[in-house]
Amino acid sequence: MLLRYSGIVFLLTSVMPAQTQLPPTPKKPVVDVYHGVSVTDNYRWLENAKNPEVKAWAAAETAIARKFLDSLPSRAAILDELHAWDKKREITYGGFESRPGVIIAIKSDPAKQHPVLVAFRSLDDLASERVLVDPDQIDPSHTTNFDFFVPSTDGRYLAVSLSAGGSESGDVHIYETATGKALKDLIPRVNGGTAGGSLAWNADSSGFFYTRYPRGSERPAADMDFYQQVWFHRLGTATDADTYAIGKEFPRIAEVVLSSSHDGHSMAATVENGDGGEYEQWLLTPGQPWRKLAGYADSITQLAFGFDNDAFLLSKENAPRGKILRLHLNQSLKEAQTVDAQSDVVIEEFFPSPAGLCVAEMAGGPSRLRFMSSDGSHSRDVSLPPVSSVYGVSRLEDGELLIALGGYLTPFGYYRFDPNSNALTATRFHSTSPVATDPYEVVRDFAVSEDGTKIPINIIRKKGLVLDGSHPALLTGYGGFDIARRPSFSANRFLLLERGFVFAEANLRGGSEYGEEWHDAGRLTRKQNVFDDFAACAHYLIDHKYTNASKLGIQGGSNGGLLMGAELTQHPNLYRAVVSGVGIYDMLRNELTPNGAFNITEYGTVKEADQFRALYAYSPYHHVQPDKTYPAVLFLTGDNDPRVDPMNSRKMTAALQATATKHPVLLHTSGTSGHGASSKDESFADTADADAFLIHELGAE
Numbered sequence: 001m002l003l004r005y006s007g008i009v010f011l012l013t014s015v016m017p018a019q020t021q022l023p024p025t026p027k028k029p030v031v032d033v034y035h036g037v038s039v040t041d042n043y044r045w046l047e048n049a050k051n052p053e054v055k056a057w058a059a060a061e062t063a064i065a066r067k068f069l070d071s072l073p074s075r076a077a078i079l080d081e082l083h084a085w086d087k088k089r090e091i092t093y094g095g096f097e098s099r100p101g102v103i104i105a106i107k108s109d110p111a112k113q114h115p116v117l118v119a120f121r122s123l124d125d126l127a128s129e130r131v132l133v134d135p136d137q138i139d140p141s142h143t144t145n146f147d148f149f150v151p152s153t154d155g156r157y158l159a160v161s162l163s164a165g166g167s168e169s170g171d172v173h174i175y176e177t178a179t180g181k182a183l184k185d186l187i188p189r190v191n192g193g194t195a196g197g198s199l200a201w202n203a204d205s206s207g208f209f210y211t212r213y214p215r216g217s218e219r220p221a222a223d224m225d226f227y228q229q230v231w232f233h234r235l236g237t238a239t240d241a242d243t244y245a246i247g248k249e250f251p252r253i254a255e256v257v258l259s260s261s262h263d264g265h266s267m268a269a270t271v272e273n274g275d276g277g278e279y280e281q282w283l284l285t286p287g288q289p290w291r292k293l294a295g296y297a298d299s300i301t302q303l304a305f306g307f308d309n310d311a312f313l314l315s316k317e318n319a320p321r322g323k324i325l326r327l328h329l330n331q332s333l334k335e336a337q338t339v340d341a342q343s344d345v346v347i348e349e350f351f352p353s354p355a356g357l358c359v360a361e362m363a364g365g366p367s368r369l370r371f372m373s374s375d376g377s378h379s380r381d382v383s384l385p386p387v388s389s390v391y392g393v394s395r396l397e398d399g400e401l402l403i404a405l406g407g408y409l410t411p412f413g414y415y416r417f418d419p420n421s422n423a424l425t426a427t428r429f430h431s432t433s434p435v436a437t438d439p440y441e442v443v444r445d446f447a448v449s450e451d452g453t454k455i456p457i458n459i460i461r462k463k464g465l466v467l468d469g470s471h472p473a474l475l476t477g478y479g480g481f482d483i484a485r486r487p488s489f490s491a492n493r494f495l496l497l498e499r500g501f502v503f504a505e506a507n508l509r510g511g512s513e514y515g516e517e518w519h520d521a522g523r524l525t526r527k528q529n530v531f532d533d534f535a536a537c538a539h540y541l542i543d544h545k546y547t548n549a550s551k552l553g554i555q556g557g558s559n560g561g562l563l564m565g566a567e568l569t570q571h572p573n574l575y576r577a578v579v580s581g582v583g584i585y586d587m588l589r590n591e592l593t594p595n596g597a598f599n600i601t602e603y604g605t606v607k608e609a610d611q612f613r614a615l616y617a618y619s620p621y622h623h624v625q626p627d628k629t630y631p632a633v634l635f636l637t638g639d640n641d642p643r644v645d646p647m648n649s650r651k652m653t654a655a656l657q658a659t660a661t662k663h664p665v666l667l668h669t670s671g672t673s674g675h676g677a678s679s680k681d682e683s684f685a686d687t688a689d690a691d692a693f694l695i696h697e698l699g700a701e
Helices: 052-070 075-088 493-497 516-520 528-543 559-570 594-603 609-618 647-657 680-697
Strands: 002-005 008-011 030-034 037-041 092-099 102-108 116-120 130-133 144-151 157-164 170-176 182-191 199-201 207-212 229-234 243-246 254-260 267-273 279-284 291-294 300-305 310-315 323-328 337-340 346-353 356-362 367-372 379-382 388-395 401-407 413-418 423-430 440-448 454-462 473-476 502-506 552-557 577-581 632-638 665-670
Touching: 037 609, 052 647, 052 665, 052 680, 075 493, 075 680, 092 144, 092 388, 092 401, 092 423, 102 144, 116 157, 130 157, 130 170, 144 170, 144 199, 157 182, 157 199, 182 207, 207 254, 254 300, 267 300, 279 300, 291 300, 300 346, 310 346, 323 346, 346 388, 356 388, 367 388, 440 528, 454 493, 454 528, 473 528, 493 502, 493 680, 502 528, 528 552, 528 559, 528 609, 552 559, 552 680, 559 577, 577 680, 632 647, 632 680, 647 665, 665 680
Parallel strands: 199 254, 473 502, 473 552, 552 577, 577 632, 632 665
Antiparallel strands: 002 008, 030 037, 092 102, 102 116, 116 130, 144 157, 157 170, 170 182, 199 207, 207 229, 229 243, 254 267, 267 279, 279 291, 300 310, 310 323, 323 337, 346 356, 356 367, 367 379, 388 401, 401 413, 413 423, 440 454, 454 502
16 A cells, blocks of 8 residues: 655555654754743644644554554454444443433444434333434434433423534534424534533423533634533524523633422532532522522532422532532521531432432442431441442432442443332343353452552453463553542453453542542642552552563553553553553643643643643653653544544654654544544444554464
8 A cells, every 4th residue: 555645655564664654753843931941842733733734644644553453463353243242232221311201311222323312101111212313313424423411391302412523512402302303493502522511401391501602703712612601592592592691700611510400490500610620509599590509619519409499419528538418499508417427438429319318439449329318317228239330320200219330240230229118129221241251250459559559450350360470461540530430341341351361440549439539649740649550550460460561551541541641651661552542641732722721620730830840740742752662552533532632642643653662653543533433333443443452562362
């Protein structure tokens, strides 16, 4: 195959070409000075995605990566296996939302590229199913998907945000649940890749409050992904007639989530200040204007309406693992009563029902569940399978709760919970595994990080595995944004397990596994702890004879991609292969991108001297050394990514390809995806690429 780039002809072979065969990547140094420190950026020119030279360079890199990946012996077999599994897969349902006389659900059909939204009368009457929104019918190119959906209070309507190409730039459409007919109402720019999007219906389903990004010339071009506000739309009217509610007082990087009481008479807006975990709470109650119930300093991270003109709050004030407060809707925060004090585990979330509160807790990764009375006078544990996760709780109209559970070896499924009997009963809504899980087991242990902190590591291995250090292994993690890595089932994981791999997942600081203290220990100037934790888990796998450095691969995405970049630059000899998706690698320039501004409360800013020093100390792009040999690396990114600018992957690739490394450094850019694949087929292709790359580089073929 011949590839033309800038008038030069390159021959692509089935093995990684020598560095001279890569597209020309000239260094064009730009020097910035931060707090007296001069920093040279050799590949600033690769930031401009609109530059034809950059487009041609990225296309050339993708063509080289595509040729290399397609030549790998195991890729075709993996892709065939994925499609074979998919054909055997049963239709599954999830994301249930219950309203009077109707249940809305997400239906995943293996015959389709995307899930569809359906409605039926009850969980026991699937024969009444009717399709409401089918993205494949809306867009035959299969690049459109829904961002979120919200049924109206009475169940008559369904609001759906739709976006294309992985952009997450979503417009809201309204459908009748009885017929699936689309109304004429169309509300633009409700969802976005920076602050997300949300919507809450009023009591009589005549309209809804929604999040609104700037439109037209309301803001300069640089501010169009910021300044989210709350507006109200009345059905049947033009969106130009919508009315402003709140938001002019919100920060530039506000991220708003709206909710309503079960009867739709009261509204709440949870306003996060960027991505760092600071929240305001706003309330709208009958006969009263919107009011701020709690400010950022009050540390109220969740508000949920009860069933007795009350609300429950999750407070982190003097309780980093969380406590639950209760107040009447006309009371102030100072009048709230504590109904559940902080315990030894983390309160993740709670779900009110007429009978009380279902409280989901986390113990370092795995979940615990209990049910308590609304006044906190009594509480009882709900028995769960070991090392499992609670993924969500939905309230049914009959007063029961629908609880989603899963684990590393247990496919995702739904259980009905009766608060009166404390019974958890399996429903028909369960996923099945395409492979036998009985030959495998989960081992949970702890690695010791550099400062002595114990870091949970979860290992999936074949029963009876001989610990002789010979096995290929894959280690993954995340460590940021108060997000926990929880036990979850992935059929794709067995593609590697069945080929002799050991799989390990680390619960790193920066996540929510042990509460706000755990999160805080891995953010801002303490971010290096995350990288030390991950390296400690890698050493654990080697020291306990699961694998050795020549057989150890790592994989992560987004903030986990930053983790991959830090690990491969800080410990280049600890890993043999790296797969990094949509990662952040230039930590000094990230905040200049739209979503990077939202990341400042998590990562910090170069404008503060101490935060600059911390960012510069670990920024992967700035620690690539020309004379070093690095692991084999596969970078995956998407042109339409609204969360992490693809320039990060381009610049990091260029820097690594200019080193003395003898291993392949590949960059694959998708023109139809964003912060993830835009269709099932693209997702399968990405999985086949990543797994085949790891298998090849770790000598597992």
